[in-house]
Amino acid sequence: MTYHLIASIVVFLIAYFFIATEKIDKTIASILGAGAVVILHLAPYDELLAKIDINVIFLLVGMMIIVHIMAQTGMFEWLAIMIVRKAKGNGMAIILALLTITAFLSAFLDNVTTVILIAPITILVAQILELPAVPILIMEAIFSNIGGAGTLIGDPPNILIGSSTGLSFNAFIFNLGPVCAVITIVSLVVVALLMWKASKVTAVAKARVAKAKPEKAILDPVMLKKSLIVFGLVMFGFFTGRLFDIQPGMVAVAGAFIMALVCRFPLVKAIEKVEWDTIIFFVGLFMLIGALEINGLFGYLGNMVLSLTHGNLMMTVMVVLWFSAITSMIVNNIPLIIALIPLINTMIPVFSQQLGLSPEAARVTVAEPLFWAMALGACLGGNGTLIGASANVVIGQIATRNKYKLGFLEFTKYGAPMTLLSLVICTAYMYFRYF
């Protein structure tokens, strides 16, 4: 361990302490932490700037503008009332439906996009039925991370693993889909038990629902139609973008500006409403984690962990699963994945020689389980804390903006046990399916 690495870790932990205890605003903590890294010369400024993922920032900015414009039409209110009426004011049914939709959507959309779309509806539904909004929002972030783990395009770690190992879209669904479905179902049962009492809807609220007229919610039908057309284009862009190498960030930003122009919505106002504190928080976080990455922390940790289990394939798979989960609870999972992929690639020949396998067989019995373990750990581990995954940070900010208290501790209270549960399920799945 070099001096630079130790100092970067210390700066990171101090910033993390302030973020977790909420002693100072988390944006201030992350930017001052990044500044400390630069002042202390722990990493070159240019390289740190290069670690800022502008694509993620574009996606956030674009989707926030889109949601703000669409919110003006009254569409979210309409959807919220429709959902409530369809479920006849049954609180539990509504919560479970929202979570299932979240998991399903985020298997195909970016988690952040899913959360930005579902959160405003959820807040409205919770207000109509007087349900506690914060636990539902937290659960939605968690389910978006679970759903995202199921497919190649659901979560950035999977995209990285897919592109650098050549594993196909179908291979991801075959291998990760079943376990994600099991985790989703088990988690839904847990949520149902947890929220049994809290989801009771009062008679007053039910009476209010019966009287509500969904069609009254639409404030501007022309703008609604126009914005839905652009929204359809944006969704189409997300799905087909990968074929043309167009990343979702650019699709979202271009879509947002087109929507503002088509709906004649004042652009300056829409841009003002973007949660810029969150954006700046991500900038600082990217730089802080970038400093850890530049100084080789992830490679160092990965090597250490793998050398401990050298020789036993099953043990290695489990260690990869739990190690990547615990690490991505604390830091963003992308740099972790980038560091782990080459390490795993170096181990494959060692194991295949030991087991006397041909390259083809080694790929199926050695390489794939290791990569699946890494994908599950990185995606599900993000649920552990508020800053483990981007979707969690975004949901925290949306809740705070709507005057709900959703801090680090509130999130972790739900997130950490759910993560533990999902990892136990993954461990069992990995064992039975591959060994």
Added chain:
Amino acid sequence: MTFEMAAVTAIFLATYFVIATELLDKTAAAMLGVGLVLALRLSPYDALLAKVDLNVVFLLVGMMIVVNIMSHTGLFEWGAVTIARGAKGNGLAIVLLLLFVTMFLSAFLDNVTTIILIAPITILVTQILDMPPVPVLALEAICSNVGGAATMIGDPPNILIGSRAGLSFNSFIINLGPVVLIVALVFLVVIAVMFRKSANVSDNAKRRLAATKPEKAIVEPLMLRRSLLVFAIILAGFFFSYVIHMEPGIVALCGAFLMASVCRIELHEVVEKVEWNTILFFVGLFMLIGALEHNGLFQWLGGMMLSATNGHLAVTALAILWCSAIMSAIVDNIPLVMAMIPLIKSVVPVFAAKMGLDGSPEAVMAVIEAPLFWALALGACLGGNGTLIGASANVVVSQIANRNKFKMTFWQFTRYGFPLMVLSLVISSAYLYLRYFRV
């Protein structure tokens, strides 16, 4: 010229047309231009993202937050009233003083920083004295670009040239200082003649001014002291940034957040007040110009220009001056300078061989290389005055004006900027010729 280069240039010109005619919001135009470049696969997305100069973005965001916090204390009102009273309500004296301060500050600070600091004071002064603020603001942006040309740290093109061509801080002042000083004095005279009439202050405004009490302007004395302390740290950071290897962007951003926490300001409020529209416009513009750069447009143009003048040193220098000025009136000057530096370096040996100076690198540097780089620096810095989007300071000043309900359009800026740019280039041409190429 390849097909990609032609297509990207066409998209750029179309976007530029939309921005200049204000058919669409300029941020939307820039972003849609980038979207089109990507949809047609003219440049890879990653390459364009890498062209976004986050250091500039950080500087803008940080300085906007700093100014916003400091404006809560009443400091700018105090400064405005004090300046107006100090000049005894003489409008012309105030305008010239503001412009002179702008030039001086921007020789040592970033142009954008200078503008973000001086613009709020200017708007207040003009309101007190019932003067038109838009021309004064436009001229401030122009003067900041002039002042920035004088030193190595005044403007990004100079920083680039200094670091890549190995020219020292002092050599910039010795070679560019005199010509910038001449341009500045000529500008002030021209402006004094132009403003002779419109700078008259009504008796009414003068009486109002006499009745003001500057000390009443300070609303939050405690916060003022705290914010000034952090502001001093930021300025120290700017001046020593090249010594401590911290770029101004991160200094400004950290300073801003430090100031917010020291002054106990609700972060959300000040962050919301940042001109995010302008920030996104810059991001789009960086990517669009990045696409031109990625497809080799600047190299192509530079190569063409040099081959047209090949063989005559003075003509080459003047061609570099005027072409880089005209180019940087249209696009940002940084990618242009980055493309031109290697081209200039490649023609230096040709001239050296022709003039029989191969053997002595010092002579080559003094007679051939340095004059060509001074021409590039003057062209790139002064050319930014040509249009509203030629330099970052211009864009920022127009956005500040618009935010304060004074409309500053593309043409309103260009009406002042373009003639002054031509004037400054004529002066520079004479200077370059007389100082370096007179036989």
